[in-house]
Every structure is written in structure tokens, then in C-alpha cells.
Amino acid sequence: MNQEYMRNLSKQYKETLEPFLRYLPWLEAHAGKQTGSSYNGSMDGNNTMSFPVYDSTLLSFVKEAGKSSFMDRNYAYIYSRKRLRTPEDERKAIKAATIREWDVLCGILSKYVLGGNAKAILWTQAVQENIFLLVVEKMQEIVEYWDRRLEREEGIREIAARMGLE
Numbered sequence: 001m002n003q004e005y006m007r008n009l010s011k012q013y014k015e016t017l018e019p020f021l022r023y024l025p026w027l028e029a030h031a032g033k034q035t036g037s038s039y040n041g042s043m044d045g046n047n048t049m050s051f052p053v054y055d056s057t058l059l060s061f062v063k064e065a066g067k068s069s070f071m072d073r074n075y076a077y078i079y080s081r082k083r084l085r086t087p088e089d090e091r092k093a094i095k096a097a098t099i100r101e102w103d104v105l106c107g108i109l110s111k112y113v114l115g116g117n118a119k120a121i122l123w124t125q126a127v128q129e130n131i132f133l134l135v136v137e138k139m140q141e142i143v144e145y146w147d148r149r150l151e152r153e154e155g156i157r158e159i160a161a162r163m164g165l166e
Helices: 003-021 024-029 056-066 075-082 087-096 099-115 121-128 131-162
Strands: 036-039 051-054
Touching (some): 075 099, 087 099, 099 131
């Protein structure tokens, strides 16, 4: 891949990912745990419709993610192309992802963030199944890898230029 293209891509991903990193400690602490509940508002014993109540940090994360360029409204295509059917399939795809599969990471994140707007259980499921945590950690890993690689290559070129080898 063209080095200048990779530098720009890495910078763009890093800038977009930055706000997500502050949620990592919360995602780690709540991994596998229930982060929502139902409230029915009934004080007098009458039956009323219940609605979900979420942890405020989860809502902040979802709001941050929802306004990011990582959202892909066509995430169903990623799921179809990669044959992702279960959280275990998603975790395997996340683990195997490289910068070339960034769209897969965005697709998985999008399913839970955007899908959660219609199917509320998805937000808490993503925390319980570690999906949000794994996606953000993998994105961070990829960005850090490319930052180090590009720095190394730049350093090698500088040394070669000083030695007159370039």
C-alpha cells in the first residue's frame, strides 16, 4: 500500500477513534455484565408499559459512536459477506481483523449502535458479549501498529538518505 495513503488513513482512523478510548476502562469493568434494566413506572400496582433504562456511560458511548464516521448503515452486507451470525462469529472476525478489514469492525460496531436504536437489547448485549470492548481494542491495536510501522519506515528512509543510499 502507498505509504502516504496509509499515513493519511491511519491519521484519520486515529482521530476518529480517540473519543472512544476514554470508554475502555468502563467497557472493561462492565464486560459480561448487565448494563440496563426495565422500568415500568407503576407505583399503584396498575400495569403500565415498561421501558429500558441504561447506564449513562453506555448511552454516552452509543451517542459518540453513532455520530462517528465508523457508522455503516449497510452493516447487513458485512454480516452477509462474512457470514456473521452469532456473537462468537463476531468475536472471531474482530480478532482476525487487520486494517484491510476495518469495514468489518465498523460493520459490527454499527449493527449494535444503529440496530440498538430499534432493538434496545442490542446495546446491553454488545457490552455483555464484549463486542464494544473488542472492537475498540482492535481498532486501537491496528492504529498503533500502523503508527509504529510508518515511523520505522520513515526512520529507515532518513538513515538511508543520510548515508546516500536513497
